[in-house]
Amino acid sequence: MTSPMLAVLALALNALVWGLSWWPLRQLDANGLHPLWSTACVFTLATLVLTLVRPSGWGHFKQYPQLWWLMAASGLTNVGFNWAVTTGDVVRVVLLFYLMPTWSLLLAWWLLGDRPTRGALARLGLALLGVVLVLKAPESPWPLPQDLPDILALLAGFCFALTNIWLLRLQHTPESARMMAMFGGGACMALACALVPWADGLGASAAMAWLSDASLAQATTWAPYLVGLSVAFLVSNFSLQYGAARLSAHTTAMVMMSEVVFASVSSVALGASALSWRIGLGGGMIVLAALLASQSHTSKDTTP
Template identity: 40%
Template sequence: MTRTHALGALLLCAFVGGTGWWPFRALQERGLHPLWTLGLVYAVAVLALGPSALRPGPLGGRSPLQQVLSSPPLWALGAAFGTMNAAFFWSVSIGDVIRAVLLFNLMPLWAALLAWWLLGERPTRRSGVGVALALAGAAWVLWPSDRAWEGWRSLPWPREPPHARAVLGGAAFALNNVLLRRHAEQPQPAQVLAMFLGGMGVAGTVALALHAAGQLPGMPPVAPGWLGITALLSLWFLLGNCALQYGATRLPANTTSVTMLSEIVFAAASAVVLGGSQPTLAMLGGGALIFAAAWLSARTPAST
């Protein structure tokens, strides 16, 4: 029964992540840019952690906040998590949802490179196949089929800002996961606090910088509509995080990774139903390759 509950928790987390694009887009339509939304959402999450973040550890040890402030590895973890969220949700808020989710999930490519660099895990034949499938899938998704061949200009690379942000978000997500493994000795409460602070800090800093440069509108006047959606979104994200913590700590890592691939299915289905995307042959074919690559990567044991 515990395994069933853990799998259910992971599916809930995947559902939260896969459908999270819709409230961001709804808030964007109400004048609240996704970067401001993320800053507010994670500010609420940090406040929710406030009492536990300030509580001293066992035997008078340092509190999670003190651990974060004194640990550069946790700063890097927070920066990676914040970059992942800012890039991904900015992408799905204004771009094609299915294409953005597929490009975000080029995990085998980034995970193989980063694990080799930071963890010393040599790529295996299986991980190499996963990288090749991911690259082929990305090329299919990005291939400009609507115009004639124009030499190197027609190569399948992220031309539009939402595509580039989705790729950046996926790379940051892979870095976040690798850093969690590299610094597994860090206490879990400090890791969670670092990621929430990073989610608030990166989105808020970028939003302020772009607003000062005149490239991003300021926050709209306070109104019950967007405030209510933002509050519910904060609770939605907290629910997803709690579900992930519950499921991931009770199941093998490979099981967690494979189960979380259902986020792609939830995102694609919700995008079609709610009008966030219209699937094409390139999306279906490329998406199948990317999904296969991610599944293969999740099933590949580490090699050192």
């Protein structure tokens, strides 16, 4: 039997990587590399490494065509989150992204027939209350989409919930095929969004400037961040697959909400956000919900 706690720790590692990813992405953006191109470069590099290590991964797409759906969902998750967290307020973006448990619960009910228990609904309510506490300051508007980063964060959260559902549905497929779908999706979707004409109105095509401005000095500055992110995302996505394929969609959603805490703490420590009692209390509620979820496994939570 697979240890439930090991799967929870794997998801927590994935959340830690994504919770800290905003900083290197902003460093790349500050050096002239748009987040869409950063995402395309990072995931292309990771896909090449996977192809060299496990070339058989691509061969499973013909046998399991649903992998293309995983590729699309995962790719759009990476595009939306990376773009939003680079250009928007870190804490706000992450919190809007983690309205994801709502999508996850509904998608699991619809696609998997996984009816939520009263306990799952209670934990979801506790976590979402924590999100509202952190996001809704007295002087701020209600957490409705205000600009492009907000919309991207919501889209990324929906696509991440869908990614978790597809990971559960495809848990019988080879691990190498799932990883290839996820990293290949990140590379293809980011490249497509950077190049399509409609992106011009959203500022995406401004990223094209780096192609003409690129210099050896800039490439030297970008390289450590790109390589580091590629390695970190490889480790984190392996952890996500390990955990999400062995836990229920509800539990996965709750544990992954710890990313809110990692992003909040890191952004406050580096001066990108201000700490308040609301963030502390709301973050504590989110962590509590995740801990309760990790202790509440049903027969669906583990895989022999």
